[in-house]
Amino acid sequence: MGKIDDTINSVVRQCSFDRFEELAHTARKDGELTANELDKYWMQAVxxxxxxxxxxxxxxxxxxxxxxxxPHFHHVPFYVYSYAFADIVVGSLYHSYLSNPDGFEDRLLTLLAAGGTLDFSTALQPFGLDPKSPSFWEDAIKAHLGGLMAEAEAVAADLGYVTTD
Incomplete structure (x- = not known):
């Protein structure tokens, strides 16, 4: 449950934070915003x-x-996106490992050695990953949460918290 919570916090929550910032900064182009307006954008994102x-x-x-x-909203706008992005990329790489473990370590070491010299799409090509594809993002979430969710649901059913029909 802790890993499920961590993933939800680092992906869903951070993306909702990013959405709030998008709404606020877009509206800010037309002038200063009041606290009530920021409250409204916050609730919209939620x-x-x-x-x-x-x-x-x-x-x-x-x-x-x-x-x-x-604090990120005030000091480093759009920083929260990096949490979600990094977690999704790790999930995508993990999915790649589960799907094709042969040579994965070498591919990963090559990726890490490249540092920031390759663009994102090029860096992930050796793993068969295409960040422009919706399955890239879906597979990452499934790799992170799929087994954990199934396990949590089974435990909840065993404990009588939910029924399986």
């Missing part, structure tokens, strides 16, 4: 990523100002 109150979380009482506590 609902886009987690659904209306009751779908994932029981309620959203007293969360409209939470944007104000994230």
């Amino acid at each position: 609902e886009e990523y987690y659904g209306k109150a009751g779908e994932v979380f029981d309620d959203y009482d007293d969360i409209d100002h939470l944007w104000s506590y994230v």
